[in-house]
Amino acid sequence: MMGDKPRILIIVGPTAVGKTALSLACAKALNGEILSADSMQIYKGMDIGTAKIRPEEMEGVPHFGLDLVYPDQPYTVVEFKAYADRMIRETQARGKLPIIVGGTMLYVKALIDPMDFTEAKEDPEFRQQLWQQAEEQGGDPLHKRLQEVDPITAERLHPNDVKRVIRALEVHHATGVPLSQSFTNQATEGPYDPVLVGLNLADRQELYQRINRRVDIMIEQGLVEEVKALLAAGYHRDLQSMQAIGYKEIVDFLDGRATFEEAVESVKQGSRRYAKRQLSWWRREERIHWFDGGHLNEDGAHLNESECLRKISNMLEGIS
Template sequence: MLRRLVAIVGATGAGKSAIALDLAQRLGGEIVNADSRQVYRGMDVGTAKPSVEDRRRVRHHLYDVADPNDGYNLALYQQQARETLEAIWAHGAFAWLVGGTGQYVWGLLEAWQVPDVEPDEELRARLAAFAALEGHDALHRRLAEVDPDTADRIDGRNVRRVIRALEVFEKSGRTMSEWQKKKDPDFEFLLFGVDVPRNVLYPRVDKRVEAMFEGGLIEEVQGLLAAGVPADCPAMSSIGYGETVRYLEGQETLDEAKERTKIATHRLIRAQDQWFRRDDRRITWVRDADGIDLQANIFTGACTNAIRGEGRP
């Protein structure tokens, strides 16, 4: 049984999903999501999730697998991703891993151990209060004192992730970087990054933000809130959703919500680029599907092993 995977990573808006769809249609295989927001049901417009039509053309996995109320994490993703991959390989196909959530990609490709640490709401509240009083930089410095490697990988403005890293250390006595020791996976993979210059990417995502607001993002957020999804839950902190909540609550105008969403998206692009550029040695950077086609075809044995168009996700 071939156990092979082609990963396509890069910044939001770079065109990863479209490239994967094109290649999967031509070479076969099935697409596996590695985006931490596209796992949520009901969050379609703001996460630029593949359309229903796209998912009919090629089998897609790990989209719409979590309720926004319940949350989602790396441990659950790793479990579901491994089960999905085993099922794909078992029927002779191969996988296209597609997404921009670095933790999900590397956690899978490097077989990270998942911290066996249950949430401690009291500790989290204390750390959140400290960040609110002293500033997120002060909280980030606390992490850097005990786990500099993890602190280097986390943007200090991402208070939730900083708190989780400190929680893991406090509760287990082991740093997050110790938990996430790299291992060799039990499958083969090729790794590609979609390289789009920022002077091209920023205007592209700005247009996408405008299209999202015009194309139903406000109504999508209203529906989620009406269904009982808390405005302050982690899923609703996703870019575009928090800004829309503030607009709906009258805290900012629609133009302000759009501008804040664009700025946050630019910030995310820089963080993703920083994350993936650390692995230039392993990533082959490409501009489009043509940069992947030949290597992926040879690597996967697509012509003889892929199963095309079998069913729906």
């Protein structure tokens, strides 16, 4: 523990690399409880497409951060931070090690680094102007505008991610401060003493094969039926939750905008691209200790588990 800061274990990495299996092994070996830092697993009824762990797979390990809100309810990183801080305190009060598994890069970043959560005052008129420009000219002009005032945020947002580009422009418009300056790079100023473990695969094609296989399994488990149930419950395609990879593509299929084969391939392609973005983000984080996820077999079982756990335990104890 660094000073009075609680020590926490954070496991990050791209989708389908084996984070769930490693987190379970760590929880059982290190007396831990698991907190999901995934912005899609917070939604009730969205289980298959988010690869949410099932109760029978938890092996008796308490899990938090799942099923927090309904798909039509807004949920911000501010709310996640408050929730996660409370869960971490309660986990430590029980004498357990908090293990955070992500997931969503912004959620993890909010835990390990200071973040200014002062919410910019919304300006509906300014926002409407931006949306009108997007409708008339597409997302590129807005993205170029963001590059001028906040190049760091612009780098991590795709021009087609119009909603987040507009929000970043709103923050700068209201505060005069770039959204990216909400974070600092000084980990020692954060509230916790984190040990960051990253999982990756040396063979990128193996990762992509795992992603493709995971999507096939989701289809077999009933992803189409899950999306049908969400639509029947009144959760329409324009909701932020329904824009998630795996859901928007199936909605397109159900609406007749794509064939089944096209939808499945789009889910695979979107998931691969997301994994690439996740890796690009995490590679900038120098505090991460990387492990080769190739030591995990296709079912997620760790083939060199004892050595991996020994190294993680040493890091938690401050032993290099």
